[in-house]
Structures are given as C-alpha cells and as structure tokens.
Amino acid sequence: MRKMLKKTVVTAVLASTVIGLTGCGTSGVFSGTLSGKTGSSTKITYDGNLLDADVFDKTEKIESIIDNYYYNDIDDDTIREGIYKGIMESLDDPYAQYYTKEEYAKLQEDDSGEYAGIGVTVSKDEDTGYVRAVNILEGAPAEKVDIQPDDIIVQIDDHEITTDDDLDYLVSLIRGDAGTDVTLKIYRERDKAYHDVTITREIVEYSTVSSFMIDDKIGYVRITQFIDNTDELFQKAVEELKNEGMQALMIDVRSDPGGMLTTVVNICDYLLPEGTIVSIKDKTGKVVDEYKSTDDEYLDMPMVVLTNEYSASASEILTSALKEFGAATVVGKNTYGKGIVQSVIPLGDGTAIKLTTQKYFTHDDNDIHKKGVAPDIEVDLPDDYTYEDFQGKNDSQYQKGIEVLKEKLK
DSSP states (O other), rough: OOOOOOOOOOBBBOOBBBBSSSOOOHHTTTOEEEEETTTTEEHHHHHHSOOOSHHHHHHHHHHHHHHHHHSSSOHHHHHHHHHHHHHHTTTSSSEEEEEHHHHHHHOOOOOSSSEEOOOOOEEOOTOOEEEEEEEOTTTTTGGGSOOOOEEEEEEEEEEEEOTTTOHHHHHHHHOOOTTTTEEEEEEEEEEEEEEEEEEEEEEOOOOEEEEEESSEEEEEESOOOOOOHHHHHHHHHHHHHHHTOOEEEEEEOOOOBBOOHHHHHHHHHHHHEEEEEEEEEEETTEEEEEEEEEEOOOOOOOEEEHHHHHHOOOOHHHHHHHHHHTOOOOEESSSOEEEEEEEEEEOSSSEEEEEEEEEEEEOOOOOOOOOOOOEEEEEOTTTOOGGGGGGGGTTTHHHHOOOOOOHHOO
C-alpha cells in the first residue's frame, strides 16, 4: 500500500485550511501607529488605501456620538470586535468570517473522528441560509430523537440561526461536553411544522465509511465525510470487499458535505491510474497546487458513484475525477457546486479570519463552482421517498446504480 499524503485540510462545508501569519506588522496586512489618546478615544493614523485618514476621522466621529448620546452602556472590546466582523462581512464572500478568541478556540476541534456531540452532519445553503441535517450517524445520540436528514435547523439552544452565521461556528455550538444537552428547533418541510428536540451529547466515534456486499459480485461503500482517517477506512473497506469476491463497486457520496483535500486525493490515487486529480488556482489564475494520482495501483473494475444536490466540495473532487478519468458512471443528481477554497488565518492574538483564497479545477480543468458535477444518468427520488427508504427498493438512485453495474458486468 502506498504511503499516505500528508494530511491537509482545505475546506468543505465543515473544514478549513489554517495558514500561519507571524503578525500583522510583518505580514503586510496592516501597519499603523497609535499617535495619541484624548479622553476615551484613541487617535490612529494610517498610511494606506483602505484605512485612510477619512475612515479614521469618520470612525472617531461615530465613537464620539456614541460616547455622548448612546443611552445604554457600551463595551469597548465588543465594539472593536464588531469593527473586525464588519470588515469581513463587507466582502462579497458568504464564507468570510472574523472569529473572536472564544469562537476560534471552539473551532479547533480535532478531525480525527472522535468528538463530543450528537452525530449529525449539517450543510448550509449559502443562497437561502438554511442549515440542513444531511446525515444521522448510526448509533449516535441524534438517532434516538426525532431528527431526520433534510430537516432544517433554525435554532440551537437560544441562538436563532441567521444567514450571516458561519457554519463552522454553528457546528461548534452543537458540539459540547459529553453529558450536556443541546436543544435544536427543527423545521420539517414535508410536515410544514416546527418542533424542538433535546439531545444529550456523547463521545461520538465518527466512522465515516460503511460497506457491504449488495450481491455476490457488487460491493457498496458509503462515505459520509472526508476526515483524517477516511482514506484509510475506505481502502480497508474496498480490500475487504475484494476478498469477498467483489467485481464491481458502488461509491455513495450522497449528502456528503466534503472535508479534507488530501484525504480525497488519497482515495482518488487508490482508485485511479496516473493523472491530475485536481488543481488549485489563485485569483490570478496561477496554479498554486496540483494533486496527481500515481501509477502504483488503481482499482480496475466497473464503478458507479451516487450523488445528490448535497454532495459538495471533496465529494465533488472524487466524483469529477472518477467521471473525467472515465473510471465510473455518475448516477443521481447534480452536485452542490462548491469549488472554492477557504483559509483560516490566525491573527497572532488568539483570533482569526476566514476567507475564500483559491478555487479548484477538475481533471479536465473544469470550474464547477456554483455549477456542480452533472450525473451521467440523472435519477430523481420518488415523491414518497423517506429516510427509511435509504438503500431500499424505493431508493431509485441506489437501484439504478445496481442496474448500471450489472449491465457493466455482462
């Protein structure tokens, strides 16, 4: 077995690259001087294009008005944090975010596959702001209450979700110490009704890969997210299925929100012959990273990939690579269309910012952002489909995948 690539988090719906900066002054992001203080106001001068004298003069006027006329008490630190957040919110970037020390600390969860939480994978629609449950982990606390895939989460304890909320931060609110409770307000579209569910957090061992033999020739592997050890779990599952006589493989990434870039690259390297898997370009169009599969090994058998509208980011890298290499038939629905990379950049004082820094392009140099990956065979789920139908006779996408593989095996 080939040596694994070093793990690198790029982004998906739930993960981000961390770039280290040595400090504001030396990074070229900001430099300025404090030239004096009068009363409670700090006079700042800055020689730059964005934060020029006019901006500081206007800021000083606003501060003076607040000091003299605002009825309620103010907290200087809260106002400063609001200024930083405002800068990030002014960008035309739904993923841009400023993290306070407390927020950034909560985000630094290990992606090793174990955490204290409820066992729900969530995804955010950046157009509507809806946060949906897309997967319920088998055996997790969430499985014991009335929450289902496609439910919209509108409130976490006392926090009402808005379109401005960062998904990573919302995930950190759902997670917490084992033994504590979290209450989610859920809206179920097909019932047109709200209801609350209270879930006790537990230590969740998050196995992102499940597998079984569909029949004596066709194997099935589902990936629910690409975290640190998903590539190892995937390869182990496939090897076990091969030992059971597998001659064709169905890979299910429906409702997989993505995850770590190097994890999905390792899986593609295991499945595909030599070639470019994905390339990363900056805003000038320059290729800054290119990830390729080697010719050490590849899976030489018929494959199908199942997708839906919630298959995003790393899922789309896998899907596009298998499709464009001609290694698999894609069955299901057009994928989400998340082809951009976010970076979390620490600011040196315990805070951080996140913003879109790069875009990735597929094997055939396609830009899939806001477009997604189109299936080779489009299949809708039936109107009466429910969560309980998954992998069953009423799961038309799953059944079509079996049909395609059986035809390939003839």
